[in-house]
Amino acid sequence: MPRRQDQAARTAQSAALILLTVAIFAIDAFTRLDTAIAVMYIVVLMLASPIWSGRATRLLGAGCILLTLGAYLIAHGLHMVGSPAGRALVSIAAIAIATWLAVQRQEAMDGLRKRQDALRRSEAFLSGAQRLTRTGSFGVGVPDGAMVWSEEAARIFGYGPDVPASMDRVIERTLPEDRAAVRAAYARALACDGAIDFAHRLMLPGGAVRHVHVLAEASTDQDGDCEYLGAITDITERVEAEQQLHASQIQLAHAARVSMLGELAASVAHEVNQPMTAIVANAKAARRWLGRAEPDLPEALAALDGIVQASERAGQVIRRIRALARRADPEHRPLDVNALVQETLDLLQRELARLPLDLRVDLAPGLPEVVGDRVELQQVLINLVMNALQAMGAAGGPARLDVRTQLDGGTVRLAVRDSGPGIADSDSHRLFEPFFSTKADGMGLGLSICRSIITKHGGQIGARSTPPGSTFHIELPVLQEIHT
Numbered sequence: 001m002p003r004r005q006d007q008a009a010r011t012a013q014s015a016a017l018i019l020l021t022v023a024i025f026a027i028d029a030f031t032r033l034d035t036a037i038a039v040m041y042i043v044v045l046m047l048a049s050p051i052w053s054g055r056a057t058r059l060l061g062a063g064c065i066l067l068t069l070g071a072y073l074i075a076h077g078l079h080m081v082g083s084p085a086g087r088a089l090v091s092i093a094a095i096a097i098a099t100w101l102a103v104q105r106q107e108a109m110d111g112l113r114k115r116q117d118a119l120r121r122s123e124a125f126l127s128g129a130q131r132l133t134r135t136g137s138f139g140v141g142v143p144d145g146a147m148v149w150s151e152e153a154a155r156i157f158g159y160g161p162d163v164p165a166s167m168d169r170v171i172e173r174t175l176p177e178d179r180a181a182v183r184a185a186y187a188r189a190l191a192c193d194g195a196i197d198f199a200h201r202l203m204l205p206g207g208a209v210r211h212v213h214v215l216a217e218a219s220t221d222q223d224g225d226c227e228y229l230g231a232i233t234d235i236t237e238r239v240e241a242e243q244q245l246h247a248s249q250i251q252l253a254h255a256a257r258v259s260m261l262g263e264l265a266a267s268v269a270h271e272v273n274q275p276m277t278a279i280v281a282n283a284k285a286a287r288r289w290l291g292r293a294e295p296d297l298p299e300a301l302a303a304l305d306g307i308v309q310a311s312e313r314a315g316q317v318i319r320r321i322r323a324l325a326r327r328a329d330p331e332h333r334p335l336d337v338n339a340l341v342q343e344t345l346d347l348l349q350r351e352l353a354r355l356p357l358d359l360r361v362d363l364a365p366g367l368p369e370v371v372g373d374r375v376e377l378q379q380v381l382i383n384l385v386m387n388a389l390q391a392m393g394a395a396g397g398p399a400r401l402d403v404r405t406q407l408d409g410g411t412v413r414l415a416v417r418d419s420g421p422g423i424a425d426s427d428s429h430r431l432f433e434p435f436f437s438t439k440a441d442g443m444g445l446g447l448s449i450c451r452s453i454i455t456k457h458g459g460q461i462g463a464r465s466t467p468p469g470s471t472f473h474i475e476l477p478v479l480q481e482i483h484t
Ligand code: ADP
Pocket: 383, 387, 388, 391, 418, 420, 421, 422, 423, 431, 436, 437, 438, 439, 441, 442, 443, 444, 445, 446, 447, 448, 470
């Protein structure tokens, strides 16, 4: 409807302009006014140029010149009459110049309109892209700290599109624990001090927590002053997915540990039984020493000490096995890899005794501690040793297992080398993939769980063929001493 009205108004205006042109011509041709009436065509041109196209304006200009000439011919014929001829020439020149200016103005206006359209379109694209990628943009002026932000940035902070940006508003929506980090980043921006790249959390009015990632770089504005331009991305979905993945990895590792304990039932029973047997033997001995006609108290006391020690050992064994079976969140503490290896081999005694095995344990003395979860790292080691035993058992022939620890720069290396069939080239890159197994009853999860545990510890795990057999190695970063 408005476009139609627009069109009708234009048609009326154009008709009025044509009438005006005809009127000017009539006055110019048929009256004897002593003025350059034809200059009035310029008014027509000025009024026409905003509503007519460039081509129509040029035609109008040419028409006005012809009408001026025509009026002169009607009034004076082909004679050059002094001042009327001069007026006509001046009018023609003025009309020509006015036409040129009007057309120039029109072209400039067209260019501006096109640029405005392009700008509007690119703004629409940008805001669409910002909505889709959940990324808002913002700017911070230095040193006044004045902020601007895009609609999407305002939305991420839980504000309406017209709410102006300010640091107070940002702080208001930042989780209290993260406010210091946000203020520090703002202070760095005000000092024009390098790029900003950090993540923090928001607390929206409904209580929802949002995770955002902020990236900003210093640039120079038109006056040569420093300003920060940046992007803020809502990464809540990604962070939540990572948290869920992490929780599932822990659950999976736990499930694998429990099923592993089932497989190790004989070893577990053996480990628990050993101190129990010692307790019974010591108790019997104590009884004997005390039951003599002349009780031998020192021997009886020694036997009782033996009972205490064996009970403590039994307690330790049960605690360790319970820890493997329990589902607890990993606890990262400083730990001694050599002790972990020894404990694991103790637990696996029965499994190791199934084969005629040449077991060589070479633990580097004075190894620095690493930071890790004892239960998870033990799970990795049990997996590697059990895999090695299974590989050697399946291959038959003499079995040799080397377990070594070593300090290598800032890392502790642990290697488990067996004399099994080794790793086929075609399998080497798939060993750590979930569900890759060459065993008839294998789940193919052991090594993939090992890798996720070691990666979480900031370390690396790898395997290579070392004929005869293969070597699996783990590297864990050494605990950094903090000197204050
Ligand atoms: P699973 O034991 O259920 O097969 P793993 O993830 O522990 O799952 O192992 C995946 C595969 O890696 C095994 O099926 C085997 O082919 C290979 N593998 C693991 N350890 C060894 C080893 N010491 N020697 C040769 N191959 C091995």
